[in-house]
Amino acid sequence: ASVVDVLQTPAFLVRQTDFITKVCAAGKPVNIKKGQFLAPWDMKPVVEKxxxxxxxxxxxxxxxxxxxxxNLVSDMRSLAVMRETGCPVVFDATHSVQLPGGQGT
Structure with missing residues (x-):
């Protein structure tokens, strides 16, 4: 954390409380990615932790x-829901415009 300005947590680890609290305890700005398996309102307890x-x-x-x-799809309504956490909302479109997997992409 001493050489970066912002820390980012991977979406897959969003439900790992120990990981989230350790990263946030570093005192740097933290971008917490919502897991593709979570509803946008499920970010509220993550932010509280x-x-x-x-x-x-x-x-x-x-x-x-x-x-x-x-496939990943982006529901633009989730941006407004996540805004209710009181945090700035970031949109990462790179995941929902790709077709990952064994399809040669």
Whole structure:
């Protein structure tokens, strides 16, 4: 944390409380990515745990939701829902515009 300005947590680890609190305790701004398996309102308890460390520099990031096999879609309504956490909202479109997997992409 001493050489970066912002820390980012991977979406897959969003439900790992120990990990989230350890990252946020570093005192740097933190971008917490919403897991593709979470509803946007499920970010509220994640933010509460993050802010319990005393770090108020928390951002939440929408990166898409699982839809079918190997697809992520972005529901723009989730941006407004995640805004209710009181945190700045970041949108990462890179995941929902790709088709990952064994399809040669």
């Amino acid at each position: 993050a802010k319990a460390t005393g770090n108020e520099q928390i951002m939440v990031c929408e990166r898409g939701a699982s839809f079918g096999y190997n």
